[in-house]
Amino acid sequence: AEADLRLAEELAHRAAFNVDNARLYREAQEAIRLRDEFLSIASHELKTPLTSLRLQLSLLERIMSPESLARVSGKLGGAHRQVDRLASLVSTLLDVSRIATRRISLELSEVDLTLAVREALERLREVFVQAGCDVTFQSWEPVVGRWDALRLDQVIVNLLTNAAKYGQGQPITVTVEADQEQARLTVRDEGIGIAAEALPRLFGRFERAVSVRHYGGLGLGLYISRQIIEALGGRVSVDSRPGEGSTFTVELPRGGPRP
Ligand code: ADP
Numbered sequence: 001a002e003a004d005l006r007l008a009e010e011l012a013h014r015a016a017f018n019v020d021n022a023r024l025y026r027e028a029q030e031a032i033r034l035r036d037e038f039l040s041i042a043s044h045e046l047k048t049p050l051t052s053l054r055l056q057l058s059l060l061e062r063i064m065s066p067e068s069l070a071r072v073s074g075k076l077g078g079a080h081r082q083v084d085r086l087a088s089l090v091s092t093l094l095d096v097s098r099i100a101t102r103r104i105s106l107e108l109s110e111v112d113l114t115l116a117v118r119e120a121l122e123r124l125r126e127v128f129v130q131a132g133c134d135v136t137f138q139s140w141e142p143v144v145g146r147w148d149a150l151r152l153d154q155v156i157v158n159l160l161t162n163a164a165k166y167g168q169g170q171p172i173t174v175t176v177e178a179d180q181e182q183a184r185l186t187v188r189d190e191g192i193g194i195a196a197e198a199l200p201r202l203f204g205r206f207e208r209a210v211s212v213r214h215y216g217g218l219g220l221g222l223y224i225s226r227q228i229i230e231a232l233g234g235r236v237s238v239d240s241r242p243g244e245g246s247t248f249t250v251e252l253p254r255g256g257p258r259p
Helices: 002-063 068-102 112-125 125-131 149-166 196-201 221-231
Strands: 110-114 135-138 144-147 172-178 182-189 236-239 247-251
Touching: 002 068, 002 196, 068 221, 110 112, 110 149, 112 125, 112 135, 112 149, 112 172, 112 182, 125 149, 144 149, 144 247, 149 172, 149 182, 149 221, 149 247, 221 236
Parallel strands: 135 172
Antiparallel strands: 110 144, 172 182, 182 247, 236 247
C-alpha cells in the first residue's frame, strides 16, 4: 500500500508538472507573438513620421532663399544624415519583424555578384577611408546568378562595413569566385577577431561579441544577412581568431533557391 501511495504521489506530481509545462509553453508562445506584433507595429509607426520628416526637409530646402540656405546648409545636411540613420535602423527592425513572421520575400533576377561587390565598394569608399583600411578586391570575371539584387547588396554592405568597423585600420581582402553551380564571396579582415565562445551564436538575433560601449550597433546585421543567404539557398560561415582577424564566407547556388 505504501508503494501504491508513493506511485500515486509520483503520478500526481508528474501530472501537475505536465499541466504546468503546457501552460508555460502557451504563455511563452503568446509572449513571442506579442513581441513580434509589437516589433511590427512599432517599426511601421516609426516609418511614417520619418518619411514625412524627410519630405519636409526637402521642401524647406526648396523654398529657402539661396542666402538663407547657404547659412544653414551644414545643419540641413546634418539633419538629412540623422534622418537617413534613423531610417536605416527602422528598416533593420522591419526586416527582423518580417523574418519573425516569415514575410521576407525575394525578387529574383539575374545579378552579377562581382559587379554588385564593386558597386558596394564604390559606395562605401568614404567608410573605408574613415576606418583607414585599404581594400583589395580579387575578382576576375562576372559571376551571374539568380539572386535578389537588393537583398544581396544588403549582405555585401553588412560584411564590408563590419570589416571596416572591426578591422582596426588593417588591410581588407574581398574575393569573388565561382564554379558552374556555386558562387563564393569572401571578406577577410585583420582586425580584432572574435572569441571562440562567441562564434556559435554570432548569427543569432541581437548577438554581439563586443561591448556596445566600444562599438555601437544592434547586433542584427549578421542575423539578417544569414536569413537572406539561407532564403537564397546558400550558407554563411566565419573563421576567426582574436587579435588576428576574421574571414566571412558566403556560398550561394547560382540557380537561386530550390523551389
Ligand atoms: P553589429 O555590428 O551591429 O553589432 P552584426 O550582426 O553585424 O552587428 O555583428 C554581430 C557581432 O559580430 C558584432 O557585434 C561583432 O561582435 C561581431 N563581428 C561581426 N563582424 C566582425 C568582424 N569582421 N570582426 C570582428 N567581429 C565581428
